Amino acid sequence: MAELSTLARPYAKAAFEHAAAAGDLQNWSDGLAVAAAVAQHNVVDKLLSSPTYTAAQQAEKVITVCGDALSGKMLNFIRVLADNHRLKLLPQIYQQFEILKANREKTVEVNIVSAREISAEQQEKLASALSAKLERTVNMQVSIDSSLIGGAVVRAGDTVIDGSIRGRLSKLAEALHS
Incomplete structure (x- = not known):
């Protein structure tokens, strides 16, 4: 590739x-x-x-x-x-x-996968925070995946923020097995 x-x-x-x-x-x-x-x-x-x-x-x-x-x-x-x-x-x-x-346009596509539905107010706050952190205009796509148990996974280009309970449990399991 x-x-x-x-x-x-x-x-x-x-x-x-x-x-x-x-x-x-x-x-x-x-x-x-x-x-x-x-x-x-x-x-x-x-x-x-x-x-x-x-x-x-x-x-x-x-x-x-x-x-x-x-x-x-x-x-x-x-x-x-x-x-x-x-x-x-x-x-x-x-x-x-x-x-x-x-x-050029200082935009970034952000995909958010959440365990539960995110309200419009929460989406606005999240978009604002991400926009400030990434210094770009954020175009958000939100989807729901109940297998995350709780929290959300945010993907913006190469940046991935895994704030899901499933992700944290996986990290805990890795730490216990090593």
Whole structure:
């Protein structure tokens, strides 16, 4: 996986820099999301792996499937990826583009898994505290998992805060067994 992200990085950076300069980050994000989803589809994956099709034919097939989701510059980007045999990297390019975009916009996606429902007031307090700690605008997704017994698990990028009772019991069990 690290190799794919290494290969995808210069393409994601180039796309991001162009989109940022053009003030078109959201359109590029949306277009890359569609292209990445298309590239992951089984039929398209076989097409991209097939030596029967030229790079230009592969690019045109992907462009056709994406439809109106791609603008003029994105069409050129897809063609460049095809010429360099990098169309399969579209999912990784999209992921890295989104990371660059979030860093520029100073936002972070936070997933909270709670043992019980969190009230709107609690969500606001949590979002405020996380926003202050992470120095970013927080976009929260909250879900419920009763197997946590109590507490919550907060995931923000690479940061994980496990405040669940299940997590604490697991740590206690590890300490007792060592």
